[in-house]
Amino acid sequence: MAAYLNRTVSMMAGDGPHNKGSISAIASDFRAIRNTPQDNSPLQIFVKAKRKINDIFGEIEDYVKDAIDYMHVVEKELSILNAEEVKQMETFVNKVHGIRDVLARDHMKVAFFGRTSNGKSSVINAMLRDKVLPSGIGHTTNCFLQVEGSPADEPYLVLEGSDEHCAVESVGQLAHALCKEKLNESQLVRVFWPRNRCVLLRDDVVFVDSPGVDVSPNLDEWIDKHCLDADVFVLVANAESTLMVTEKNFFHKVSTKLSKPNIFILNNRWDASATEPEFLDQVRRQHLERGIDFLVKELKVCTPKEADERIFFISAKEALIARLAEKGFGSSNSLAEGFQNRYFEFEDFERKFEECISKSAVKTKFEQHSQRGKYISNELRNILDKLYHDAQLLKEEKLKQRKDLNDKINFTEQQLMLITQDMKQKIHDMVDDVGQRVAKALNEEIRRLSNLVDEFNLPFHPEPLVLNVYKKELHAHVESGLGSNLRARLSTALALNVEASQQEMLERLEKLIPDEKKGTSIILPRRQPFEILYRLNCDNLCADFKEDLEFRFSWGITTLIQRFAGSGAGYLALKNKRDSPTSSIIPNPSSPTDLYPNHQNNIVNDDWSLIAKLALASATSQGTMGGLLVAGFLFKTVGWRVIAVTGAIYGCLYLYERLTWTNRAKEKAFKRQYVAHATKKLKLIVDLTSSNCSYQVQQELSGTFARLCHLVDEATTDMDAELKALEVQVRNLENAAGRSKVLRNKANYLTHELELFEDAYLKPLN
Template sequence: MAAYVNRTISLMSGDGPHNRTNMTTILRSNGIDNSPLQIFVKAKKKINDIFTEIEDYINDTVDYMHEIENEEKIVSKGKVKKIEDYVNKVRSIREVLARDHMKVAFFGRTSNGKSSVINAMLRDKILPSGIGHTTNCFLQVEGSSAEDPYLTLEGSTEQRAVESVGQLAHALCKEKLSESQMVRVFWPKNKCLLLRDDVVFVDSPGVDVTPNLDEWIDKHCLDADVFVLVANAESTLMVTEKNFFHKVSTKLSKPNIFILNNRWDASATEPEFLDQVRRQHQERAIDFLVKELCVCTTKEAEERIFFISAKEVLQARLAEQGQTVSTPLTEGFQTRYFEFQDFERKFEECISKSAVKTKFEQHSQRGKYIANELKDILEEIYNEALKLKEEKLKLQKEITDKINYTEQQLLMVTQEMKLKIRNMVEDVEQRVSKALTEEIRRLSTLVDEFNLPFHPEPLVLNVYKKELHLHVETGLGSNLRARLSTALAMNMEQSQGEMAAKMEKLIPENYRNVNNIIMPRKQPFEILYRLNCDNLCADFHEDLEFRFSYGLTALIHRFSGSKSGFLNLMNKSERPQSSIPSTPMDVPDNSRMLGFNQNPLDDWSFLSRIAIMSATSQGTMGCMLLAGFMFKTVGWRVIAIVGGLYGSLYLYERLTWTVKAKEKSFKKQYVDHATRKLRMIVDLTSANCSHQVQQELSSTFARLCSLVDKATQDMTDQLKSLEKEVSTLNNASGKAKVLRNKANYLLHELDLFVDTYLKLHT
């Protein structure tokens, strides 16, 4: 029997009308594995890789946006939050993609052979099968990387031996499970090609054993890619089966449904009715799919209705693996086997295309949406960064030009102001010198105005002198200010105003406003005239002793002071120019002996000598000589008259030598002394005043320059800040451009995925 089965299988291995359809040709031409299921596997791997890149891309974008969020205001917090939300969304999509598989759900009435069909497709007897109500719950068979098979119950992670599935899922098992409860059977992928390709089979209890069809559909059918209705070929489609798929079609848009008329081997006993029965079943199935469910066309429906014997196929495949088969094969087995293979091919093509479309189309569209959103955001950031960069570069150029202009103008204004300050300083020095000289000439008037009580007592006189020093210093300063202050103040104000006006033009208005740069306050300038008369006239010593105006000494000093020049000149002109003085050869007469000479000039000289001798002599000899000389010359009457007049004059002057006269003499002496001292400091005082003017103008100009320097420094600092901002914006725009191009790359990858796996196989 095994040999017969093997021989039959070998006959079916050749080329024939049941080879792969045009889909296989397309797959081969595109370099894809001959198995249509590989489309899903490759598509799943490809879209997983794409979403891995998308996730990395979003993380890079989020990092980038956090980086530029604090640097430049080119991205809002709302955009950052929006992209951060995409991280979780893409992570959720990746988790779904990792769980995605091709799911096929088998439904039908009890004992129609649903489990046998699954076992035949898996080439092993995995699920329990037999007569009567066999499967008591939902069974999901999926691939596992483990070497040994196992199963788990719904809501539990405990791994059980796979052999217990025959008991747990069997309707006759004492451990009753709910009809909608799921038992997951994990079968090693290396034992089944279908499971290797991420196909999941779901076996169900009979649709005729429970009224909870809606619960079944909601719990186990909404994510199914293909539905296989296993019908009993010995009867026609039942209302129960139709009602189930009517409910499915209301919740799913055009579900993919295959109808398997199982146990078709029973037709071998009635060969004369074979074609009529087949035609009858096929017409009713086509009407159900096309007219009742409206899920496909008539041509498509013809491709989805098959007549098979799952039990025969399972036995044949077990025999192919070397297992002993006891049940004999009936007539027409080869045809039924070929049709089962054809079903498997059509099923593989359908479930692969359906799963790719249902599982990945929405994900690909979602990926495109996310990529486009990121692309638009990054494009906006890129354009905004470029715009800001251009604005910063323009502002940078403007500030650079302002700095260069300010420096050039500052140099020109500095040279101009230096010349103006020098001219004004010279003018002030000349004015002060001239005014002080004139005030010194009027010093006697100023001293006469001093009316403090005068007393020759030394202690009182010292106080008087200090007050006089202060009065003179204050008066001179007041007079100088009255003569000069107004004109100097006007010139200073004009010069300072001109400086401020010129320097203010060098400070941009926006810098004065933004940086609170205030021009120097224009205060009236006043020169301090530091005469310091107290120290200057500290060496003044008054002479308040009484001296007769016509005393012999005063007359001689007065006369000798006026005639000495003339006498000296006359003596020089009449005296012989000889290097050896002449010596008289004869003895002079009495007059000569007494010192008289016939020459009047000699007489005057002699008289002067006599007077000086008499005035300066400490004894009576001089007076006697003078009196004897006068008595002999003019006579005693004249001498008496002259003496009386002379005495009266002396008495008058002595009586008029009062405190007032002493004050007048004191002031005259003080004026003479102060005049000499003040004339000595005219140049010093004028230089000091000009220095004050120079210092004031220089300090004003320095303050103005400091403001310009501050504005220039602020512009320089802003220029450095702009350079950093331009560099930041340059990096930001560069990264935005790279990320934007990455979005274009991801969109291209998604488009390529759609063209390769969705459009090509639609």
């Protein structure tokens, strides 16, 4: 660059023809220096910064989506996030997406303003190195024209509010003030020019040409619509005059809406100074002083030193002609004296313009986005950090709950095992006690059975049909009476014992049931006192009872034999007399006494049966001869009078007993026989009845204990389910804590990336 400057100075000191012949060489050398790999264009800073921050925000967008999805899962499965926090985080998705859209559209925008015919379009064409925008004498540009790069190989333009591509040649008609179909001066026409034709467009620079600030009073509308996002303003002034109030007023309005806008002042048409070289320095100094005063004192947008570097004296028309000549379009022989100076100053403007717009665009476009990106990352990091700590605290709490619940389950199972053993032994002891009590009470009631039978007052008649009804009613009376007596003797005490045992079960097992399971879910023992049912079933038990209501003289031979031989022998003797020998030997299987015979009693009964048979045989089988011998013996011994008196007395006794054998006597005999028969039968079922009562008590206590144990089992099952749920929650919390930690670290990483971006692209600009 130093060699180039020395060469340029030497050329500037030479004569005119030599200068004119070296125009192409100067331009070529300057362009070569700007395009050398060692000299990176300032515009590349913006391009690289834009690419870098786009990559960072791409990661931020993915990160925010992952974080929001994770928060939704946490909100659904865990209770450590509320809907408001998640809703607040969801707004970041749209914010990041909006930032990415803005970044994709962000470019370095330079807006050209000035009075009509000051050469704004010519300056843009010279910077584009092609005649893109309409230019010429008079008022040419009728609307805003925005030139931006296009990846297409062919240029085109798009009208505001339309997506239709129009031929770029029509811009000369659409934007020309002399066109019959005039556009509104604030309307925008976008011209898309191939990037491969211009380095500036390739580096994301956008040019905005404007109508003259003196043709419309709608300056505020212009500023609001086209200037608020501009990085650099170029005031194109006419070097043949001076800065006008109209131009100053416009930039005064700009400075009120933008904080210290970057403004360059181009004194165009400086080639007119070639005709008056004697006033060159004075005019230049005059324009320079006024420009510096305007920027420094009036607008207060820069220092005097900075203002001195932002005021240039150029000829845009000459620069465009020279650059077109480089491409082979036209000739540069008609350029005025001193062109090298003006061309160099134009190149110097471009260089400083590139530095300024790149620096300004990076700062204005990306600094705010970087701050917002850090804010979003920090907010997410704070929430994720809180989420991590909450998950850790909740996990510790759940671990403690799991340990307590596991200990409670083990304690419940151990206690249930001990209580079950105790209750089994208690029920067994109580069942034995009930059996003994019932057996004792039933035996006592059997001994007083005659009193119960005597209380039966239904009219008695020996007629078989009436007698059957009498027996059925007697069976019911005996069964009811025995049941009532047993209940009176036993029920209250047994019910109290059963209830006390049930209460003990309840008190011991209730301690094993959680509080939330108590109350209505506890199955208490019966509300009514427990009552034992004494099932005697006398109707079936005494169904084989056969009454004997035939008259029998108490001093008869058979009766006397029974008295001496015993009731069993006499009964058997009479039975043997009435029945066949076979039927007297074979026992009746329907009789309960025959089902449980006693060996010793059988021997005695057999002996007395034999005596009875011998007696009867001796009284009947010897016939009349024996009777006569006995009568003769008695007659000779005691006398006939004694025999007669004895016979009379015997006959009176027989007659008395026969006359007193009434229904009343038959009823007494019937009841006596029934008591004897029922006593035998009832004694046979004493053990069975006591076992039945014991079984009822056992069933009652076992049922109560089983219901209470079922409640304990349900509580244990619920605790097992709760334990499994706690284990799932602990795993979820561990996963949540781990995931939140990873996402939190990712937020730190993104914040660090944005800080590195600021260090690389923003801090050097401060």
